[in-house]
Amino acid sequence: MVLENLGRALDNTVRRLRGLPKVDKDAIRATIQDLQRALLAADVKVELVFDVTAKIEKRAMDEKLPPGINRKEHIIRCIHDELSHLLGGQPAPMRIKPNRQxxxxxxxxxxxxxxxxxxxxxxxxxxxxxxxxxxxxxxxxxxxxxxxxxxxxxxxxxxxxxxxxxxxxxxxxxxxxxxxxxxxxxxxxxxxxxxxxxxxxxxxxxxxxxxxxxxxxxxxxxxxxxxxxxxxxxxxxxxxxxxxxxxxxxxxxxxxxxxxxxxxxxxxxxxxxxxxxxxxxxxxxDPTSFVGNLLGIPDIKGLLEKIKEAQIEPEEDVAKRFMKGNFTLDDLYKQMKAMRKMGPLKSWLTKLGGQNLPDEMKDVAEQQLDKWKVVLDSMTQYEKDNPMIIKKSRIARVARGSGQSYTEIKNLLKQYDQMKKMVKGMVRGMRGGRKGKGKGGMPGIPGMPGFPGMGPGGMKLPPGVKGLKKKFR
Ligand SMILES: Nc1nc2c(ncn2[C@@H]2O[C@H](COP(=O)(O)OP(=O)(O)O)[C@@H](O)[C@H]2O)c(=O)[nH]1
Ligand SMILES: [Mg+2]
Missing domain, CATH: 3.40.50.300 (P-loop containing nucleotide triphosphate hydrolases)
Structure with a gap:
């Protein structure tokens, strides 16, 4: 095994920490001392050892816990972060280029x-x-x-x-x-x-x-x-x-x-x-997985991902604008991305009332999310906030800048327009049809605004949305 002694010592440190009934100042102190011993025994320079453990200690004590993450997980994350950083942080990119010598x-x-x-x-x-x-x-x-x-x-x-x-x-x-x-x-x-x-x-x-x-x-x-x-x-x-x-x-x-x-x-x-x-x-x-293995947590990426997700805070402004159907291209992209994380976008669009959207449009939404990103990067902020001004010459410019065809840009804009109408239609329908019936929101969709009238479990389409079908054809 690579760095067997250091791995064993770090693994023990993590185990001990996990086994503690509660994590207080003394427990953090003891963990830090364990870490120092392990790193010094592996011949890490004294100054580096004290520098890295001081950072871990400070973060472990001071940082606010993200929702759903306990103190122990947080400390393990800090240990992992700082040790990976000590070993270079990101993996070095490959320099070998194919098709050349x-x-x-x-x-x-x-x-x-x-x-x-x-x-x-x-x-x-x-x-x-x-x-x-x-x-x-x-x-x-x-x-x-x-x-x-x-x-x-x-x-x-x-x-x-x-x-x-x-x-x-x-x-x-x-x-x-x-x-x-x-x-x-x-x-x-x-x-x-x-x-x-x-x-x-x-x-x-x-x-x-x-x-x-x-x-x-x-x-x-x-x-x-x-x-x-x-x-x-x-x-x-x-x-x-x-x-x-x-x-x-x-x-x-x-x-x-x-x-x-x-x-x-x-x-x-x-x-x-x-x-x-x-x-x-x-x-x-790769420092991330290397340190994960040393800590005895081969699936460290899973833990890091969980923490990262817990730290994403819903953007209230976006949610409000989305609710009114006043979203920008950026907002739509963010929303669709958040939805995709929860499963196939197509089924979410359907649940959100998108059964009125033609199937091919839902497929397009699914496949083209990555394309959206490239296209959005070629637009000015003003254009993204006011997509209606994007007409012929701007479309041509964005197409050139993003390496897409003119038609593709047009289609994306059309899709945005249709989404906007759909949400507006839904909201209008809900206001009219189910006034005051709870504001439960959609459970479990990060970054997705709650639609009033759709309580937990209430995925049914409110009256008023039917009949939109024609508009989208
Ligand atoms: N245990 C171990 N031995 C290695 C490793 N890499 C090289 N060696 C050994 O180190 C010695 C010197 O290696 P060599 O490739 O001849 O070194 P060179 O003089 O730099 O070309 C040899 O006995 C190798 O088998 C390694 O990653 N682990
Ligand atoms: Mg040699």
């Missing part, structure tokens, strides 16, 4: 796990259906070529090298060129990373980089270095154009937490982690 240069000192990681990366991309080739430019280690050859053959990836050639730069360029000619999409160049002096190694890396012009330089760092990884990451980042980092040996190391947080502190993104010697022991690094 990507040259990756692997750098790092000898023994950090470069050659092993070349094999792992080649395997990873091959499984994603890329054409991959690997190049050996290690002129130092006896048997370097054979090591990579064995690895490459085991995953059936072509390798190029020349054990007799002693010029690493020549090797790198020749190999990359060969695979470019063979139309490989991903070409991974392994290097030696060995010199008597760090200065010489850096000079060689710089020279290879300048001549090879890789699309990405990846630094491979040994996770068992702990917080010492900071210095290595920094030296490489200063001399080469390190685009991302792979931290290896996180399976066996007690200091991996220190290495990961130290690397993040240099500002370089961690894209993968190595967690074993085998060719498939490589994992794309």
């Amino acid at each position: 990507n040259i990756i240069l692997m750098v790092g000192i000898q023994g950090s796990g470069k050659t092993t990681t070349v094999g792992k990366l080649a395997n990873y991309y091959k499984k994603k259906q890329f054409r991959v080739g690997v190049v050996c430019s290690d002129t130092w280690r006896p048997g370097a070529y054979d090591q990579l050859k064995q690895l490459a053959e085991s995953i059936e990836v072509p390798i190029w090298g020349d054990p007799k050639e002693k010029n690493a730069i020549k090797l790198a360029i020749k190999g990359a060129k060969k695979f470019v000619d063979e139309k490989c999409e991903i070409i991974i160049v392994d290097t030696a990373g060995r010199h008597k002096e760090e200065k010489d190694l850096m000079k060689e890396m710089q020279e290879i980089e300048q001549k090879l012009l890789p699309d990405e330089t990846i630094l491979v760092l040994d996770g068992s270095l702990g917080q010492q990884a900071y210095n290595q990451a920094k030296v490489f980042a200063e001399t080469t154009k390190v685009g991302s980092i792979i931290v290896t040996k996180l399976d066996g190391s007690a200091k991996g937490g220190g290495a990961l947080s130290a690397v993040v502190a240099t500002g370089a993104p961690i894209r993968f982690i190595g967690e074993g010697e085998k060719v498939d022991a490589l994992e794309a690094f």
Whole structure:
């Protein structure tokens, strides 16, 4: 397991917290101390430990609980947030572009796990259906070529090298060129990373980089270095154009937490982690799920989602405008999105009285919600607030800006118009037909305004809505 000790300690912290009869100041304090011990034992730098735990403590004590979320869940969320942030927050985006040639240069000192990681990366991309080739430019280690050859053959990836050639730069360029000619999409160049002096190694890396012009330089760092990884990451980042980092040996190391947080502190993104010697022991690094696993909550995304939803507060103004049928394009988009979250939009539209809408229009609403977003982004605020002014030339402009056809924009506007009429009609019908019969609203639809007269369970259409059918045809 990756970061086994840290994972066990964090898992215990969370368990202890969950088992407490009540969460008071002392309980929070004890949780914070648990966390500090766990992080220090994983070699995370003292200052970082105190900084991160102080933030967790403050949030745990001070922040208001979102509705439906208990104090324990809130604290776990704070721990997760801050630890993920410590490890970089968002996952680093993939830089590999399909349908073109990507040259990756692997750098790092000898023994950090470069050659092993070349094999792992080649395997990873091959499984994603890329054409991959690997190049050996290690002129130092006896048997370097054979090591990579064995690895490459085991995953059936072509390798190029020349054990007799002693010029690493020549090797790198020749190999990359060969695979470019063979139309490989991903070409991974392994290097030696060995010199008597760090200065010489850096000079060689710089020279290879300048001549090879890789699309990405990846630094491979040994996770068992702990917080010492900071210095290595920094030296490489200063001399080469390190685009991302792979931290290896996180399976066996007690200091991996220190290495990961130290690397993040240099500002370089961690894209993968190595967690074993085998060719498939490589994992794309996503701080959210990584920390979730460490905390013993593999489904952390579920908890975060629940909290996020609880925090969405209904926008009263929107609801009021919607009720009057005076909604803007933005309002409609938001409402439809909120409805879609609860299930297929089509069935909601039907329940909301939309059985009077032609089926194809409901389908359109369902499918085109994402299109709405793009189209709305191409409109000015004034246009969104006053859609009736969007006529020919504006439609043409919005169509160009959003990459949609003129007709599509027109259809979307028509749909908005029809929705507006429908809601107005419904409200008018309800006012006339069921005056004063409760203002229950629609239960369970976040962001959806309550329609007076429709009490809980009262999904029936009020009189007055019938007969609208004709208008929409
Ligand atoms: N446990 C473990 N060992 C690894 C990992 N990555 C590499 N190694 C081992 O580290 C040693 C050095 O690896 P190598 O790829 O030759 O490093 P290089 O000198 O940078 O090319 C080898 O014994 C590898 O099996 C890893 O993620 N976990
Ligand atoms: Mg090597």
